[in-house]
Amino acid sequence: MLLIVGTPFNHIYDLSKDLKYPTKTKLRGKMTKFGIEYFDKYILRGGFPNGSMILIVGEPGTGKTILSATYLYNGAKKFGEKGMYISLAETKWEFYKGMKQLGMDFEELENNGLFKFIDLVTVSKDAVEKEIELLMSEISSFHPKRIVIDSISVFTQLLGAEKTRIFLHTILGRFIKANDATALLIAEKPIGSKTIGYGVEEFVVDGVIILKYKSFGEVTRRVMEIPKMRRRKIERAEYEYVITKNGIEFLTIPELKISEKDYTSEKITTGIERLDEMLDGGIYKGSSVLIVGMTGTGKTTFSLHFAIANALQGRKVAYITFEEPIDQIIRSAKNYGMPIEEVLGRNLKIFAWVPESKTPVHTYIKIKEIIEEFKPEALIIDSLTALREHLDEKELTKMLRYLQLLTKEKRITTYFTFTEEAKFDVVPFTGASTMVDVIILLKYEIENEKIEKRLAIIKARGSNHSRKIHKYEITNRGVEIYE
Template identity: 75%
Template sequence: MSRTGIEYFDEHILKDGFPDGSLILVAGEPGAGKTIFSATFIYNGAKKFGEKGIYISLAETKSEFYESMRQLEMDFEELEKEGLFKFVDLVTVSEETIEKEIELLMNEIVKFQPKRIVIDSISVFAQVLGAEKTRVFLHAMLGRFIKAYNSTALLIAEKPMGAEKIGYGVEEFVVDGVVILRYESFGEVTRRIMKIPKMRRRSVERPQYEYVITQNGIEFLAVPELKREEMEYTVEKITTGIEKLDEMLDGGIYKGANVLLVGMTGTGKTTFSLHFTIANALQGRKAVYLAFEEPVDQIIRAAKNYGMPIEEALNSNLKIFTWIPESKTPVYTFLKIREIIEEVKPEILVIDSLTALRQHMEEKELAKMIRYLNLLTKANRVTTYFTLNEETSFEVVPFTGASTMVDVIIGLKYQVKNGNIERKMAIVKARGSNHSRKIHRYEITDKGVEIYE
């Protein structure tokens, strides 16, 4: 077995990785991540399993390859010095010299005896050598070697953008497995999908898997799994940071619960969230505030305007992260949040706001991401606030994709009356709590949120 070293791929997609002695076709459009996936297979083979690898490139030079991989924290130069890796540069090979180069190449392979081989790309190889001679090379020469030495070879193939056909007659070669990396566009963003239509001696459970390319290389969406004990509510409650709201919630929020703050612009959702994060940070709980609409300095300034001790919180347990979700897929956003949770290990989390995510995602994609976040935060016992910028009537909560999954819903609204803004709030839902059923009036003052009967 040839594990890729990509944990989710080896554990959930192909159990134990690729079968030994296999020719695997890795096909996809330019930019889909074929080179990164194949290079990771070689790198992890050497680094994690001590297996030799050889990378045969007709696409980029050795220096270009080493530099681009170094940016993904894969140091192939180090592996080469350790005798675990060889790079073969065939970028400048011509039709006149290709057959001689193949002979030298096979001599090098037999001498080096790698367990892992990548040809990047077989499409260019077939262009130069021709389909028939490429077939002979793959089966009579390379194929014979990998069967004899129980090695695994990945053959990268270029697939024209949007085309179903792989191209250059490569699909006609008899390979043991096919991995297809492709783009799917929805809204403003492009999603990366892996499909495995063929893999001998392996069963693939799902028709496709979503992945992203980060500074860590290829990362797949791993859906969190909750054990029964993690799904049960704890009796411990924590503060909202607003005394009157704690009273309305019968003592605060259950630890690990998900809260949805929904209301129009100007109803104070961010202010409620700042009360929550700062108060808990000062009580010794690690807190994370994720902002998708405002920069860090603006959040700090808002807290100071309400007299909240945000500097003290930042110097103790509060961390603020901001990024713009535009052109980012739900998977990228989920993985980024998961990374923050794994690194910081917060007890408190604010995601402000779902509206910013919603503007760049399809509703069903956002609902799926919220479900995964719900599972992730509960598995890690993280009490979470989500904010949603939308009008609510207290009877009907918009965007049921979020409202059906959270434990607490707090509706916020305002109206202009006699030239004054009158704000009202209600706890629409609070699982397991004897919460207030009244509509309460509240104001945003220089001390933050003030709630009245």
């Protein structure tokens, strides 16, 4: 029998079988992995120290519950560790339903004996101390390696600051350390408030993770700050994350790993025979192409030639459009006599969404998911203009840099279109133009009351490309280029 000396609680907790303190040697170096590769590898540098209590604090909607649930779910699915979710915020049914929509089936974990949900939503202030005694009994019998309390803010409202401190430090803290377990404590941060919780939680925990919103032009970013984490060195002030259909995802900075054997002199077609000749045989596999021109110069038509020709040759092609609906892309291809129906849904897939109110990170992660799931050899982004209208150019340039690293690593030939008045003696959108391998400028002029279209290849790395300005037309067969 263990007597908690000095506690104002009326109950005595029989925890003697669980409270055998580990030695410092036992705890030293042992880590509990979160289960998100980027978070474990680049943020925590290994994981949470065993025996830790971590405070997760944030405003409503920042993803505290999703982050904590992911920690439990990954623990069970990836490492076979038992988890317990103690909820004072939502019922078991609400939690299970919400998490299943994000691909986390906690009912399955419960049936396999790896998860237990404790519902304390309706507990009253008068009954909370008795519920804590029952709660500790459940913890002692189930022996979870991972515990989440959602939220400790409600505990504080029911118990008061002093009793909450005793519960966290003396009762729950002893169990956590005695069993090499780890607990995440969720705390609500009122919108606009600069304080964390009720001023006691952060002083009894081993780490603090703050989730918050940051306004960024027309969009709102979610960022994570880690001001405190014992035995871990956190290198950056903040990390941006997004909430997708897969849960919490961080911006993973690609590492360009291309060995000598990965380099190739293979070129692939632009889908326009004359343009291939002007590019000394086509585009090097894995290169990136920027097509710049005013509205009506045919940037989408050039992209459709590239997409459909390569799909017909057996390559997987992903076409991402931010400006036109999918049916309009299909209709345009048919109007130019391109056999899009032969490849659509097989080698060619078209994706469309409006990038407004999305951060560069969210857009990048969505494109990355398409690449990982579909595994294309060619990719079209039509157009960068839609992104630039809503995003800061510096952030857009950074997103493009990460995307370029990703496509080069996977040897994906990429087309970017960009709407701007093209001048053959001016380099457009320097953020993108310095990174791409090929730049094609399109423009039109009015001569003798007739619109004349002009094309010039400004840049083509490693190719003996044409240095001339060429005339071209958009006909019912698509793009036709002349001398």
